[in-house]
Amino acid sequence: MTVDGKVMQRLTEYPFLVVTWVDDAGYPVSEATTFQTDGDAPRLRLSAPGLAIPTDREVSVTGSHIRPQPGVGYDERRYLCVWGRASAVEDGGVTFTGEHAWGWDEAEMPFFEYSERSVPQSRRYLEKLSEERGSPVKPRLALPWLILRTTRLPFLTATLVPVLLGLAIAARHGPFDWLAAVLTILGASFAHLAINVTNDIFDTLSGADAANVNPTQFSGGSRVLHYGLLSLRELSTWAAILYAGAIAIGLVLLAIRPSLELLAIGVAGVLIGLAYTAPPLKLVYRGLGEIAVAVGFGPVMLLGAYVAQTGRLAWEPVVASLPVAILIALILYVNEIPDRRGDAAAGKRTLVVRLSQAAVERLYLGAALVAFALVVVGVGVGLMPWPTLLALLAIPLVFQVYRGIDQHYNSPYTLMAVMGTNVKLHLYTGLLLFAGYLVALGLTLLR
């Protein structure tokens, strides 16, 4: 950055400065000194130090600050380094005139964002190191962590909730096949993880990962390609293995329960998952990501699990899937808030990119309340059993998330806790619906 009065003013906020230059032997040399300001001019008057500050070469002046945290380390990191020229004044001191500056203040740029912005430097460095050695030097993660990160395993709750609900509804409607149930859970999970991996491939290739400098544990994808933890070929192999697992399990399920409906639901689920980021549809880039996710992790998953047990379609699983569908779409919706600048830069026109903050908040609250209203309506019209009203116990989380979005909209890292609560909203609501169906099943058996 260029130096003006403001930069020099910021330098004067440090209690002392370290002056540095390169000595005649070619080594840097530094000494601390005090200073006086010179109005708004980009100049400082440095006190006469024990080592004479040279006036025949460039010098730099650095301010650095931390706040020690005993037994932990430190925080409040910031520093500012200004290069310029020193000129002698009568009392033995010097006047320093700044020309260029460089620095970092974690209050202005959080450490995680600073790190993300530096990823290209890391990749360049490791590539150069690989060239020097003649063998690849790559960043690594232990295999369990790599699997966790690459597949985004914790997001499997998005699959487990609708599948368990579909199985519970099916159990009320007829005989229960445990083998088919286990295969349904496994097949749906493999398909979900395969889609996660595929979406990461397309997001990296589109430039969305590189453009997003505020990823969080809930947003921004796995970034394994962007970080160089896996190559495109390796990640494609992971995707192929997961798809192969999903297809193999799907074929076994179809052998157990021959059903055109089940086949159609399975194919539709995979196609929706792929169309989410893959060309030509790239649904998430067109503001249709939420709808795709709602359909895929709502009716498709829930109805698929139901049909895998019963072999037929029904309205109850469709109605029961709607609250879950809305809440899973809202996970994506809230997770897009910190990604919105990177998404916009990559041409990913998500709903959050398209809407104002106020509209984003209103839409969240409205949609979440509609999800719970649908449970009441489902019970009211007799399509869902009354114990599923248990799901309403999760409503306070809606307001917690709504308030959190409003407070932390522009702070990706403090928004993380809100995103976590939003994930819980979907999970707890789904589990309460599931519990409601189990109670209803128990009551049916008791009769």
Add this chain to the structure above:
Amino acid sequence: MGWLPAPVEELLNVALVGELTVVRPDGRAITHPLIPLYDGERILMHSSTLFSRKLEHIKANPHVAVSLSDDVAMKGNLDRATIQGTARIIEDDPHEQWERLILDLWRRKEPAIDQFLKARVALPLFFERAVIAITPERCLYWPGGNTAREPQISSAPTKAAA
């Protein structure tokens, strides 16, 4: 063992931050605040590959200086010192070699690092690191931190003999 004056070794042992200055290819000195560690002979600093420009500069020109000047970062110790030396980058395996070389020394000053390490999956590139091993050659020491006075200067025995 090392030759640095005992008060300077004490500064190195307590300092949470020191200023490492390296020389860029264009001759400009550039300063990076880093946590200094001391093994009784060498000053050990370290850098993630994320912030690796300083490593490139050191490879091109190993002449460096470490300044210890902030009493807040040195548990109230007012002494100040600048140590000039030659740095070597140790990065045979950026993934884990640094752990063997410096993790014990690092956690003594920054115990929270163990929590960060447990969450390595969240920030994998931060823990791809190189160690900067600095052999001190010349030391400028200001007792009481009074840099208005000339520093006490000492040099490495071999360098002095040469």
